[in-house]
Amino acid sequence: MAERESRGSEGMELTSRTLVYALIAVAVGALIATLWLWPRLSAQRPLPVLGRLGLLTVTQSAALSVLLLSVNNAYGFYTSWNDLLRPGAAAPLALTSARTPGAVPDGDKLVQPTDEGGLETVKDVLPAGKPEEVGRIDSVRLTGTESGLSDQVFVYLPPEYFNPRYGREHFPVLVALAGYPGPTLNLVDSLQLPQTAAELQRSGQMAPTVIVMARPTVVPPRDTECVDxxxxxxxxxxxxxxxxxxxxxxxxxGRGAESWGVFGYSTGGSCALRLAMRHPDAYHNAAGMHPDYTVPNDRWTDGDLFRGDADAARQSDLNWRLKNLPAPAASLLVVSTHAEDDYQATQKFLATAKQAAENHPEFLVDSLMLPDGGHSFETWRRELPATLEWLSDHLARPQDREPRP
Structure with a gap:
């Protein structure tokens, strides 16, 4: 499912409004120049003919660039020049450690600070204050040693992360996934995730939790549905x-899967449920907001994900897994509305899950169903607080600590 609502970042980044406005100005200028110069280039000699071709090329190229940038800004296929020019590019591989409270990952390592993804946009998301008072949002690029992939994520660190009292404690983690084809930034400015989580944590409705904001579209523009x-x-x-x-x-x-959760909306929600059901040793908890329960066969966005392998396709069908495989040791939350297009599919999955849970007490599935609301950020924002509270209640709060120096 495609998500809706996206905003451009500032500066001359690929998604910036400034770049769009500049290209609009170029397109308008090229059109005016064409109208003014065309009579002067009306002769049929080689140079005037080349001049007319040049004017048409510049005018059409500028107009097409405005169109393509506008579509990209609306749907978030590419979020940076790096995405466009080097999709899936891997950064150098090496481990890093930034254990000191307040330290920012740095250097030529698995986790590198970056200004990608619209960092300027998120700087004012949290209230003004020191990290130990209001928390902090980092923008970092992660590099994978197993997959060879690399992508930018935002990391929300709660105020307690910087409090010396918690200086040796490991925190529970939520990995939040945007929809397709939207950028990670949609989790911040459209879903308002860090703002909502920070308020819930301040009011005691949610335990101090690190939230990692990512996107399923690691290799844009392809929608891989979080499968290999x-x-x-x-x-x-x-x-x-x-x-x-x-x-x-x-x-x-947290070191254990019990202190890790994954959730998302639309395609991100589908990924979240699938990851937890297939890999409860990585994510014990998951919430899917308006998810799909099978991998869509959309050759325009997905391509042939399974290369004709019917068994691999079945393995990613959540209903098939519950009917034919042992239920996983995982806790799941399904969030949707009675007005959503996939309401019947959701009811089918919940019924199948309920039956599977009867013989597997380690498997839990809850649901949150609103009476109305569609496939939109307005609905997802309404559902977000209850979703975060549920996840917080099910995440283990690890007491493991770093050894004293």
Whole structure:
């Protein structure tokens, strides 16, 4: 499912409004120049003919660039020049450690600070104040040793992360996934995730939790549905192995799967449920907001994800897994509305899950169903607080600590 609502970042980044406005100005200028110069280039000699071709090329190229940038800004296929020019590019591989409270990952390592993804936009998301008072949002690029993939994520660190009292404690983690084809920034400015989580944590409705904001579209513009594509990108490996390993190397995060959760909306919600059901040893908890329960066969966005392998396709069908495989040791939350197009599919999945849970007490599925609301950020924002509270209640609060120096 495609998500809706996206905003451009500032500056001359690929998604910046400034770049769009500049190209509009070029297109208008080229059109005016064409109208003014065309009579002067009306002769049929070689130079005037080349001049007319040049004017048409510049005018059409500028107009097409405005159109393509506008579409990209609306749907978030590419979020940076790096995405466009070097999709899935891997950064140098080496482990890093940033255990000191307040330290920012730095250097030529698995976790590198970056200004990608619209960092300027998120700077004012949290109230003004010191990190130990209001928390902090980092923009970092993760690199995977297993998948070979690399992508930018935002990391929200709660105020307690910087409090000396918690200086040796490992924190529970939520990995939040945007929809397709939207950028990670949509989790910040459209879903308002860090703002909502910070308020819930301040009011005591949610335990101090590190929130990692990512996107399923690791290799834009292709929608891999968070699966390992035969002969293609290993997106499942990226989220199951590389993302936790890289983050643990740089931040004080829980060591066990019980203290890790994953959730998302639309395609991100589908990925979240699938990751937890297939890999409860990585993510014990998951919430899917308006998810799909099978991998869509959309050759325009997905391509042939399974290369004709029917068994691999079945393995990613959540209903099939519950009917034919042992239920996983995982806790799941399904969030949707009675007005959503996939309401019947959701009811079918919940019924199948309920039956599977009868013989597997380690498997839990809850649901949150609103009476109305569609496939939009307005609905997802309404559902977000209850979703975060549920996840917080099910995340283990690890007491493991770093040894004293």
């Amino acid at each position: 594509v035969p002969g293609g990108p290993k997106t499942e490996t990226w989220f199951v192995k590389d993302v936790p390993a890289a983050l643990r190397s740089a931040y004080r995060l």
